Amino acid sequence: MFLSERFFREAWPTISQDFESSDDPEAAVRWILANTKLPDGGRVLDAPCGFGRHSVAFARRGYRVTGVDFSETELDRARAAASAAGVAVTTICQDMRDMEFAGEFELAVNLFSSIGYFSDDEDRLLLDRFWRALAPGGTFVLDTRNRDHFVRHVTREEVVAGIRIENTFDPETSRVRGVWHRVDGALIGETEFRLYAAHELRAMLRPERWRRVDLYGGLDGAPFTLDSPRLVLIANK
Template sequence: MRIYRPTLTAERTGAEVDFIVSALALPEGAELLDLACGYGRHAVAMARRGFRVTGLDFNPHYLEIAREEARAAGVEARFVTGDMRELGFDGGFDGIYSFFTSFGYFSDAENERVIAGVARALRPRGRFLIDMVNRDWLLTHPQQRTWTQRDDGALLMEEITLDLQSSRVISRQTLIESEGARVQKEFDLRAYTCAELTALLARHGLVRDGLWGGSDRREHSTESRRLILAAALAVDGPREDPR
């Protein structure tokens, strides 16, 4: 959180929430699940707009911050600790969103369990929005090393590579804070093509009906860093359960 939070401004969050509401075509007062909600920046903003929001994350510390943010904003939102591979919800949500590359950190089989759980948690015709790094962009920009000077004086170095055999992204980040302290983080996640992700959703009754290359609604292409898909649950509900 020390690495990213200073860049996640209220203005940026507001623009992303505008996009989520529009892309999901949400009715007033819809019941939503923020999947891997972190410290609740989207969930609290959604609650401010009158939506009934549940945020799920595996990190209790982040969830406590989310609860404090909701109290400070004077809104109601439910935050629960949980593993997205073991979603225990059954058909109660009008919409679910997974934003800021919160999906793909597990094996292919476990990632599929996540999508199966999403489908089970949606009402018929409920909608799902997923935002990920765009694998096609990584193919045309195979090794990325960037240095970013933040407004607070900290310097962030990020190196991103794509393993072509496993189709997994490896990210190494180093934050050098203004007083000289260093924070290092490394993670890897599965990168999907648009076709792969569309097929994965379809196996669980989620039919893609929206595609973008960013929350600014740019076209998805090899030059867009993001892959964002919207899908609707078929009337007959989920089709497969990999368990």
């Protein structure tokens, strides 16, 4: 059990589609493809894939997609979205820490703040699993919150998609505790995430084993700065 597990199993599926509706997965996928050399029909790992918004966008473009998530509710939605789009997405219900892929993908993505759920050691092991999953020459794309932006700008209380989140940031651990409420005050659940600064994530990737690692401030190619809300790494194996 990790600290936000209950939130992801019980609360997140009740809000995920509202929460993520402000984001444009098609635009993100277009930018990723423009910045990676994915061969036609290449294999893509989307972990965690949630309700499949990026998986389906990749599959629509002819890529062979595997989506991993531990929530059957989200995977059911991913399968329904794939079938509505007339595309195939392979879904695997699994804790992403247990992924055992080896050299099977040309592209692996971890999108929308899907790192930092575990201890630092377990997050590092998760990054190892993405490296192992890639074929030589493959690309890993990670998109998460920029810890430095959070520290400088995020207030104790944020409202996202009609959900009020009370944040308590611990500067000793860079972990943030969130208490999530609906606007009517009803409690949704509680989270606890590690936020990473760019240099920390880069070091955790073990840059010596990648041919190159580039940083961006978003999945639109914005330059990365202290004030970027997002932190995107593109690593080439």
